[in-house]
């Protein structure tokens with residue numbers, strides 16, 4: 603067969619450009635349709651995230667893709683990415699206001715990142731939002747006058763003091779906090795205020811364009827029925843609510859947050875002490891190591907105070923970290939004794955304990971690695 607010319611390559615690339623432009627036209631059409639769906643949802647108070655619709659749609663598109671000789675995972679990946687834009691654009695339309703008669707929503711610490719996100723969401727839902735930040739305390743009484751909801755969104759180490767500092771709130775007012783520990787703030791709110799109280803923990807950072815698919819933990823305090831509307835409002839923003847006792851939440855957070863951050867901190871300290879050449883490490887890192895390095899490195903792009911708060915504000919962190927050290931010492935002993943068989947036996951024992959989760963985590967991280975690789979470019 604004659605060698606195909608580079609002219610032919612150019613011609614083919616031109617045709618690919620045409621197809622990609624068609625894709626753009628289709629995407630524009632889809633975004634417009636989603637905009638219309640968004641305004642109907644806004645009127646009817648339907649949640650931004652429609653899991654059943656998504657599952658049915660993805661299943662259908664996968665079947666159709668298979669029939670057309672297109673890899674089904676390709677259309678699923680594309681649609682999931684496209685729907686991320688849908689959530690953001692539906693956000694902009696605004697949300698139905700579930701409780702239009704409630705008094706102003708006061709966000710204490712409303713100039714912070716999380717406070718800003720919640721004030722935007724409340725405003726997009728038609729509520730009057732007032733901010734009570736550090737310098738506003740001389741006017742606190744005026745700002746809190748007639749408040750329907752008070753949201754405490756300040757750093758953990760200030761939370762209890764700030765709650766104590768609040769003047770007496772209207773009896774009907776809902777008092778809630780957004781701190782990442784729940785028992786102490788909940789107790790402080792219950793003793794401060796006689797009315798409805800609830801502790802929330804948004805399980806996400808503040809740099810989000812939408813709450814779709816995000817989880818908010820709810821720890822009930824008092825008069826649940828009187829803040830149901832607020833939970834409904836958060837559902838409309840797209841979040842899933844996970845109800846749990848505050849003690850259960852705090853215990854899980856020890857392992858999920860405090861210990862993880864502490865371990866990442868120690869690993870970062872070790873890299874620093876070893877004077878690791880990060881550039882060089884990246885050159886030698888396969889995507890999984892790159893991701894692991896990123897998980898550690900991203901910690902240090904953030905606020906030391908915030909992480910200090912998370913690690914130091916939980917009374918159990920010290921005991922937990924000591925237990926972790928015990929495991930580290932045990933593993934070190936195996937290494938000292940060249941006990942590879944012992945290592946393998948323990949490895950298998952841990953694998954059994956992880957059970958099906960191990961496979962699930964492997965597949966989830968596999969997808970993350972693929973998309974991390976997609977985002978790399980040399981140009």
Ligand SMILES: O=C(O)C(=O)C[C@]1(C(=O)O)C=C[C@@H](O)C=C1
Nearest residue numbers: 639650651652653655656685688
């Ligand atoms: O069908 C809807 O309800 C939409 O909002 C549109 C759409 C989509 O982009 O297809 C976006 C979000 C929902 O979770 C489901 C589907």
